[in-house]
Amino acid sequence: MTKPLFMWAGGKTRLLKHYLPYMPNKVEAYYEPFFGGGAVYLYVMATYKPKHAIINDINTSITNIYIEIRDNITEFLSILDELQAAYMPKSKEERKAYYFELRNQHAYDFMQWSDTKEAAVLYFLMKTGFNGIFQINKNTNGRFGTPSGLLNQKERVYDKDIVLYWNRLLQNTEVISEDWSKLTYQDTSDTFIFFDPPYRDSFTSYGQSFDDTQQTKLLDKAKSFTKADVFLSNRDGNDGFFDNISPLNKLYIPVTYTAGRRRQTANGFEAKNAVEILLYTERN
Numbered sequence: 001m002t003k004p005l006f007m008w009a010g011g012k013t014r015l016l017k018h019y020l021p022y023m024p025n026k027v028e029a030y031y032e033p034f035f036g037g038g039a040v041y042l043y044v045m046a047t048y049k050p051k052h053a054i055i056n057d058i059n060t061s062i063t064n065i066y067i068e069i070r071d072n073i074t075e076f077l078s079i080l081d082e083l084q085a086a087y088m089p090k091s092k093e094e095r096k097a098y099y100f101e102l103r104n105q106h107a108y109d110f111m112q113w114s115d116t117k118e119a120a121v122l123y124f125l126m127k128t129g130f131n132g133i134f135q136i137n138k139n140t141n142g143r144f145g146t147p148s149g150l151l152n153q154k155e156r157v158y159d160k161d162i163v164l165y166w167n168r169l170l171q172n173t174e175v176i177s178e179d180w181s182k183l184t185y186q187d188t189s190d191t192f193i194f195f196d197p198p199y200r201d202s203f204t205s206y207g208q209s210f211d212d213t214q215q216t217k218l219l220d221k222a223k224s225f226t227k228a229d230v231f232l233s234n235r236d237g238n239d240g241f242f243d244n245i246s247p248l249n250k251l252y253i254p255v256t257y258t259a260g261r262r263r264q265t266a267n268g269f270e271a272k273n274a275v276e277i278l279l280y281t282e283r284n
Contacts, residue, residue: 007132008037
């Protein structure tokens with residue numbers, strides 16, 4: 001199993017080991033309506049090799065990256081290699097200037113670009129931006145506005161083998177950009193659905209709210225399946241919100257956030273402890 005294409009705030013790479021004992025025995029169809037970085041998808045595709053997978057994210061900029069890697073890999077890699085070749089010889093200050101100029105072009109000049117170039121440039125920005133954060137700014141035309149990262153790459157910006165692996169994996173995957181509630185889900189014993197919505201007390205990193213009304217609607221949907229295996233992840237707010245979840249089971253996972261949701265102190269920011277919750281069916 002390879003890695004996600006990029007860092008993603010709220011990604012499940014670290015939590016996956018806690019999920020494994022509750023995974024289904026068989027998966028022929030896989031749905032992930034809040035996709036992001038796709039750590040669980042990677043495990044499912046490598047382990048079960050389902051006949052079909054549907055991944056969805058309301059952020060069309062993210063889904064466009066997956067679509068272009070799937071459908072136009074040669075052009076996508078060619079653009080990335082050009083950007084990388086221009087970036088790598090530069091000093092740190094030059095890299096920073098290059099990053100912000102490229103981000104500005106992505107914000108204001110993208111209408112002149114092909115979908116493949118738009119996806120490749122965004123992917124490059126995400127690989128050189130700050131810590132897996134997808135930030136939307138007014139001064140970037142309501143588009144990707146994340147600050148630059150450490151800019152300390154020594155050999156390369158991206159791993160071509162990982163991108164090529166994703167190209168092969170995505171051939172068997174339908175990529176959609178819709179509201180999760182508009183998707184049609186099959187409810188069969190060999191279906192696995194992983195709901196990974198924005199946390200209850202946060203906005204998505206691209207400015208979309210997901211309040212408790214929507215959380216409740218999603219929770220009701222997750223509980224409605226009678227045959228499919230269902231996972232739903234969130235953060236436990238210790239306020240009883242997830243108390244009435246039958247027939248789903250609960251797993252609590254202590255975590256430490258070292259980025260994004262750190263605690264601010266007089267000396268800066270420090271790691272913050274929290275509890276993730278996994279709601280899951282146990283049918284097998």
